[in-house]
Amino acid sequence: MKKLIGTVAAILVLAAGCVQEPSTELSDSENIQNLLSGSGYAEMTPLEGQGESGGEGKSNGLPEHWWREVNSEGSMEIILENDPAMGVCTVTVVRNLGADFNIDITHDGVINPAIKPISDIRTRRLIVEKMEDDTAPHGGWVLTHITPAEFSLNSGITQEVFIQSMKVYEEDELTWECNSQNTFYSIEDGLPLLEPGTMVRLEVEVLHTNPQYEPAYYVYAHGPCPIWPRHWMNDDGLWGDRFAGDGIYSYEWYVEGSSDHWFIAADIIDADTMLDEEEDDYDSGAWGILALRS
Numbered sequence: 001m002k003k004l005i006g007t008v009a010a011i012l013v014l015a016a017g018c019v020q021e022p023s024t025e026l027s028d029s030e031n032i033q034n035l036l037s038g039s040g041y042a043e044m045t046p047l048e049g050q051g052e053s054g055g056e057g058k059s060n061g062l063p064e065h066w067w068r069e070v071n072s073e074g075s076m077e078i079i080l081e082n083d084p085a086m087g088v089c090t091v092t093v094v095r096n097l098g099a100d101f102n103i104d105i106t107h108d109g110v111i112n113p114a115i116k117p118i119s120d121i122r123t124r125r126l127i128v129e130k131m132e133d134d135t136a137p138h139g140g141w142v143l144t145h146i147t148p149a150e151f152s153l154n155s156g157i158t159q160e161v162f163i164q165s166m167k168v169y170e171e172d173e174l175t176w177e178c179n180s181q182n183t184f185y186s187i188e189d190g191l192p193l194l195e196p197g198t199m200v201r202l203e204v205e206v207l208h209t210n211p212q213y214e215p216a217y218y219v220y221a222h223g224p225c226p227i228w229p230r231h232w233m234n235d236d237g238l239w240g241d242r243f244a245g246d247g248i249y250s251y252e253w254y255v256e257g258s259s260d261h262w263f264i265a266a267d268i269i270d271a272d273t274m275l276d277e278e279e280d281d282y283d284s285g286a287w288g289i290l291a292l293r294s
């Protein structure tokens with residue numbers, strides 16, 4: 001008993017010691033780290049969840065089912081690209097993604113997938129500006145711009161599939177586009193603004209550096225879509241695709257107001273990954289941008 005009292009007393013002394021430390025103001029760097037580590041604009045979706053496999057299934061090599069399942073996301077690594085003393089700072093945010101790629105290529109009406117490991121790295125750049133004095137939240141630092149999130153392989157496998165551009169049309173009018181993952185968009189008025197019930201079309205261009213199969217890859221849209229957050233995109237002149245075979249893949253939908261998925265992503269997966277359940281060959285690339293609900 002005597003020993004226990006001694007321990008409690010020691011803890012109290014330590015706690016008192018902490019309180020007596022002089023309180024230090026946070027540095028610009030610490031304020032920016034705090035601002036971004038709690039911001040939905042900095043975190044990046046893992047593109048998990050169910051969706052359409054796509055097309056006619058058996059005839060075009062598509063699996064019966066596939067989906068990603070997150071295992072670990074890691075914390076965000078926040079890298080300042082310049083001295084924040086300038087009052088404006090560009091920041092790179094990097095976040096790992098460990099996941100399972102569930103793939104079921106047996107068209108037997110049964111969900112019987114195998115798993116291929118996913119090790120990805122997601123990158124986004126942001127601009128923060130010091131708008132108010134040190135007494136304001138986060139020392140006056142405010143997030144003003146973001147780039148799309150870019151998904152790249154971190155598995156040691158050479159990535160061969162890439163997104164090249166994204167275009168968002170609302171009621172057939174081009175309202176948002178991206179031709180480089182390094183383009184900054186204003187948080188205030190530069191993100192896709194989607195009104196539930198309106199018709200939206202995503203068009204993307206892609207690249208495969210080493211095509212081995214026909215088709216060489218499959219392309220998917222993610223967003224506030226009906227039924228599933230993920231849908232197959234085609235270049236067959238079908239379901240909203242304006243021209244068959246022009247290299248522009250499309251998916252068109254009515255914005256689903258009840259969706260939880262307020263981001264738009266374009267996601268390409270190598271046919272090599274999709275055609276078997278055995279090989280450790282997950283190869284995919286994606287761009288994703290937050291969408292706002294109007």
Ligand SMILES: [Ca+2]
Nearest residue numbers: 106108110112
């Ligand atoms: Ca099956």
Ligand SMILES: [Ca+2]
Nearest residue numbers: 160270272283
């Ligand atoms: Ca590949």
Ligand SMILES: [Ca+2]
Nearest residue numbers: 235243246248
């Ligand atoms: Ca097309």
Ligand SMILES: [Ca+2]
Nearest residue numbers: 272273279281
């Ligand atoms: Ca393969």
